[in-house]
Amino acid sequence: MSSGVSRQRVEHCFRLAALQDPRANLEEAEKWARAVRERSARQQNRDELSMNKLSRPCRMMLLVNPQSGKGQALTLYNNHIQRMLSEAGIQHTLVITERQNHARELVREADLSQWDALVIMSGDGLLFEVINGLLERPDWEEAIQIPLGILPGGSGNALAASIHHYSGAPQVSSEELLVSCGFLMCKGLVSPMDLVCIHLSSCPRVFSFLSLAWGFVADVDIESEKYRHVGSARFTVCTLVRLASLRVYKGKLAYLPATDLPKHEEGLRNKKTLHCNNQPPTSVPGRPSTVSPRVNTFHNSCHSNNSLKVRKVESTPSRSTNISLTGPSDSLLPPLDQLLPSDWVVVQEEDFVLVLAMYQSHLGEDMMAAPGSTLDEGVIHLFYVRAGISRAALLKMFLAMEKGTHLANNCQHLVHAKVRAFRLEPYTPKGIITVDGEVVEYGPVQAEVHRGLARIITG
Numbered sequence: 001m002s003s004g005v006s007r008q009r010v011e012h013c014f015r016l017a018a019l020q021d022p023r024a025n026l027e028e029a030e031k032w033a034r035a036v037r038e039r040s041a042r043q044q045n046r047d048e049l050s051m052n053k054l055s056r057p058c059r060m061m062l063l064v065n066p067q068s069g070k071g072q073a074l075t076l077y078n079n080h081i082q083r084m085l086s087e088a089g090i091q092h093t094l095v096i097t098e099r100q101n102h103a104r105e106l107v108r109e110a111d112l113s114q115w116d117a118l119v120i121m122s123g124d125g126l127l128f129e130v131i132n133g134l135l136e137r138p139d140w141e142e143a144i145q146i147p148l149g150i151l152p153g154g155s156g157n158a159l160a161a162s163i164h165h166y167s168g169a170p171q172v173s174s175e176e177l178l179v180s181c182g183f184l185m186c187k188g189l190v191s192p193m194d195l196v197c198i199h200l201s202s203c204p205r206v207f208s209f210l211s212l213a214w215g216f217v218a219d220v221d222i223e224s225e226k227y228r229h230v231g232s233a234r235f236t237v238c239t240l241v242r243l244a245s246l247r248v249y250k251g252k253l254a255y256l257p258a259t260d261l262p263k264h265e266e267g268l269r270n271k272k273t274l275h276c277n278n279q280p281p282t283s284v285p286g287r288p289s290t291v292s293p294r295v296n297t298f299h300n301s302c303h304s305n306n307s308l309k310v311r312k313v314e315s316t317p318s319r320s321t322n323i324s325l326t327g328p329s330d331s332l333l334p335p336l337d338q339l340l341p342s343d344w345v346v347v348q349e350e351d352f353v354l355v356l357a358m359y360q361s362h363l364g365e366d367m368m369a370a371p372g373s374t375l376d377e378g379v380i381h382l383f384y385v386r387a388g389i390s391r392a393a394l395l396k397m398f399l400a401m402e403k404g405t406h407l408a409n410n411c412q413h414l415v416h417a418k419v420r421a422f423r424l425e426p427y428t429p430k431g432i433i434t435v436d437g438e439v440v441e442y443g444p445v446q447a448e449v450h451r452g453l454a455r456i457i458t459g
């Protein structure tokens with residue numbers, strides 16, 4: 001009603017001015033045209049927003065890992081989430097995962113046309129499986145466009161904490177974080193999310209949404225698994241233990257600095273933002289060029305919860321030419337056994353306390369390791385801590401990370417670079433590398449960011 005009245009007023013002014021003075025007529029015509037342009041831009045904005053919202057009624061597959069975190073994910077679902085979703089009119093089918101890789105196999109085979117969203121209630125490990133399962137499908141380009149959601153049920157819950165942070169809300173307790181994420185899920189707004197493609201020595205690529213860690217952070221993450229019953233406090237306990245026996249790792253680190261995105265890449269991203277639920281994108285990054293047979297193998301292991309924790313990765317017979325199986329191709333990375341291009345920066349240090357690559361703000365519920373990170377900026381925040389840092393300075397750095405103020409402390413041993421790709425070659429023969437908190441094969445590794453490749457419910 002008010003916009004109708006104001007339009008009538010503008011039209012009336014236009015007619016008056018047109019009658020009185022031809023020059024004013026031209027100016028008024030320009031004003032009029034500007035008003036029309038602004039109105040249609042506002043309308044287009046509204047259309048874009050509604051296309052990036054989950055359709056109603058929404059059919060959601062809700063994957064719950066009953067073993068995640070303190071083993072209470074099902075109770076948390078029953079006590080909080082079930083009612084929230086029903087009240088929001090969201091139909092959901094509960095799938096309780098039974099074992100490692102269950103979710104990965106399930107989404108690899110699923111008829112995705114039956115679902116409007118795949119929501120994970122667990123830690124970050126289950127989402128890692130789902131993303132990689134989707135990108136292993138022959139129809140990966142369409143499959144990875146299905147909106148994903150995360151409800152914190154683990155002990156780390158880094159992506160849930162990042163999404164909560166992006167929503168502008170203040171830091172909250174674990175239970176409040178679950179309710180906040182449940183609420184965002186009910187609102188159902190969908191945003192693009194960067195994924196990072198990771199190359200390991202003897203297996204093809206894996207896709208990561210959160211982090212890659214080597215040294216102190218990876219050690220604490222994995223060694224603290226035995227304290228998972230205390231929730232996110234496990235990281236604090238283990239940080240103190242590891243500080244007492246601080247290790248230094250030798251290796252070589254190189255990266256491709258992030259500069260402004262080329263125009264054509266921005267264009268691709270914008271088209272993606274506009275595209276509707278469950279519709280194939282109008283334009284997507286490069287397709288895989290070759291397909292080679294896969295063999296399932298097990299790599300690397302570490303002890304957790306008194307059991308042997310193994311991450312299943314898949315290997316190809318030949319790495320150098322047939323790296324691409326499914327998923328987008330990597331334009332910035334040469335094969336892992338070849339020299340890097342001359343525009344890469346090689347870090348002079350060889351002794352590191354840690355290397356940490358982050359593409360979301362949080363590394364855990366109360367660890368804002370990359371405060372400047374956003375969901376889809378197409379940037380990897382690469383941090384490394386040089387050897388020589390005192391225990392006190394390292395402790396201070398981790399304490400400051402709770403509020404994300406560690407970069408403001410001007411610690412001379414902490415370096416932060418925004419990059420598009422990086423390569424890490426550990427020289428220390430034994431160690432742990434984690435991707436999204438899961439152990440992967442220890443050895444040379446390289447990574448490249450794919451801007452806005454997935455879609456996540458952000459509310």
Ligand SMILES: Nc1ncnc2c1ncn2[C@@H]1O[C@H](COP(=O)(O)OP(=O)(O)OP(=O)(O)O)[C@@H](O)[C@H]1O
Binds near residue numbers: 154155
């Ligand atoms: N029923 C199950 N029993 C045992 N393992 C499972 C089961 N369902 C899923 N998993 C595996 O558990 C692993 C860990 O899950 P996830 O990371 O989601 O929880 P978490 O480790 O408790 O959380 P966080 O990483 O935040 O500590 C996943 O790799 C998944 O494959």
